[in-house]
Amino acid sequence: MSELLLLVESKEGLLDKTTLELIRGGSELAKDLGIDAAAVVVGNETSPLAESVASYGLKKIYKLEHPLLKGFQPEAWAGALEWLARQITPRIFLISHSFVGKEVAPRLAYRLDTELTTDCLNLRIDPQDGLLIRTKPIYGGNAIAALKCAGLPQMVTVRKNAFEPMEKVTTKSDLVDMVPALDESIIKVKSLKTVKEDVVELDKANMVIAGGRGIVAKEDFEMLAALAQAMSKSQGKVMIGCSRPVVDKSWMSSDRQIGLTGSIIAPDTYIAIGISGAIQHLVGMIRSKKIIAINTDPGCNMFKVADVGVVEDYKALIPALVKKLEESA
Ligand SMILES: Cc1cc2nc3c(=O)[nH]c(=O)nc-3n(C[C@H](O)[C@H](O)[C@H](O)COP(=O)(O)OP(=O)(O)OC[C@H]3O[C@@H](n4cnc5c(N)ncnc54)[C@H](O)[C@@H]3O)c2cc1C
Numbered sequence: 001m002s003e004l005l006l007l008v009e010s011k012e013g014l015l016d017k018t019t020l021e022l023i024r025g026g027s028e029l030a031k032d033l034g035i036d037a038a039a040v041v042v043g044n045e046t047s048p049l050a051e052s053v054a055s056y057g058l059k060k061i062y063k064l065e066h067p068l069l070k071g072f073q074p075e076a077w078a079g080a081l082e083w084l085a086r087q088i089t090p091r092i093f094l095i096s097h098s099f100v101g102k103e104v105a106p107r108l109a110y111r112l113d114t115e116l117t118t119d120c121l122n123l124r125i126d127p128q129d130g131l132l133i134r135t136k137p138i139y140g141g142n143a144i145a146a147l148k149c150a151g152l153p154q155m156v157t158v159r160k161n162a163f164e165p166m167e168k169v170t171t172k173s174d175l176v177d178m179v180p181a182l183d184e185s186i187i188k189v190k191s192l193k194t195v196k197e198d199v200v201e202l203d204k205a206n207m208v209i210a211g212g213r214g215i216v217a218k219e220d221f222e223m224l225a226a227l228a229q230a231m232s233k234s235q236g237k238v239m240i241g242c243s244r245p246v247v248d249k250s251w252m253s254s255d256r257q258i259g260l261t262g263s264i265i266a267p268d269t270y271i272a273i274g275i276s277g278a279i280q281h282l283v284g285m286i287r288s289k290k291i292i293a294i295n296t297d298p299g300c301n302m303f304k305v306a307d308v309g310v311v312e313d314y315k316a317l318i319p320a321l322v323k324k325l326e327e328s329a
Pocket of ligand 1: 257260
């Protein structure tokens with residue numbers, strides 16, 4: 001029982017950023033426990049993905065390969081991972097709280113007869129007993145719980161952006177070929193179709209400009225859009241986000257909400273306009289590299305975390321800022 005294991009995920013054949021986040025978090029936990037961190041790649045042809053994950057400092061990459069693992073079949077993946085877990089008996093098993101993770105992790109925990117904690121925001125090791133302390137929102141996000149379970153492997157799913165993505169290192173992981181024992185009868189899904197949804201992925205933006213309840217009219221978000229357009233010439237990808245009251249008013253879709261019950265993001269620059277800085281909002285953007293706040297209230301909480309704070313009415317400031325940016329372009 002010596003390894004921490006994490007599940008590798010890909011999107012359109014490329015290594016998904018959530019895997020790099022799991023590697024960062026997992027490597028730190030493994031270091032605290034003095035054990036190795038390893039990853040598992042599942043599929044019918046795992047070499048390209050295994051190669052791409054081999055440069056991030058993990059000790060081993062298990063290539064769990066079988067013809068029945070082509071595409072994503074939750075039952076087959078759970079069966080193969082159960083087989084692997086019984087061979088190598090990992091101490092901790094980390095899975096992203098993604099579509100794949102939500103399908104696979106509960107099935108796997110049931111098969112391995114262990115407890116699963118889903119949607120964790122943070123993980124650490126209890127130095128007393130070496131168990132995983134799992135931090136997650138409960139009661140619809142009204143409270144944060146720190147949980148400990150005794151079952152093995154210690155299994156969790158981890159929310160996107162809970163950790164910084166891992167950077168490449170010079171050493172390479174060992175690749176280990178594994179062929180799980182799988183039977184065709186395990187496959188329950190008869191046909192599988194991938195539907196591409198038009199989702200807003202705020203975590204892909206270099207800069208996020210977010211509006212809050214201080215924005216008094218829906219049309220005023222056009223000012224934020226004009227600012228985003230002007231900023232994009234120098235800042236790369238700029239996207240519009242918001243606080244929860246804006247979503248509650250149906251002015252924006254929920255995928256633009258930042259915070260505890262929205263997205264957790266860490267862009268290069270975050271501009272908060274008319275957002276007071278409630279804790280439920282701060283947890284979603286506090287890891288932004290630079291925080292700029294525009295607010296009429298000099299005592300607002302957002303100024304306490306901002307690198308730059310401007311006490312001003314957005315209706316006066318934003319058009320002037322856009323004009324200045326356009327003149328200097
Ligand atoms: C379980 C739970 C989960 C939650 N999850 C989230 C979440 O994920 N994300 C989230 O954002 N919230 C969340 N909330 C809500 C959160 O508690 C706050 O109510 C919310 O973040 C406040 O949004 P706001 O800052 O836009 O509004 P307010 O707190 O009302 O702040 C508006 C700000 O606008 C400023 N302002 C007003 N006029 C102007 C102007 N003309 N120019 C510039 N500034 C102006 C004001 O000074 C004020 O600071 C959650 C709450 C609960 C209970």
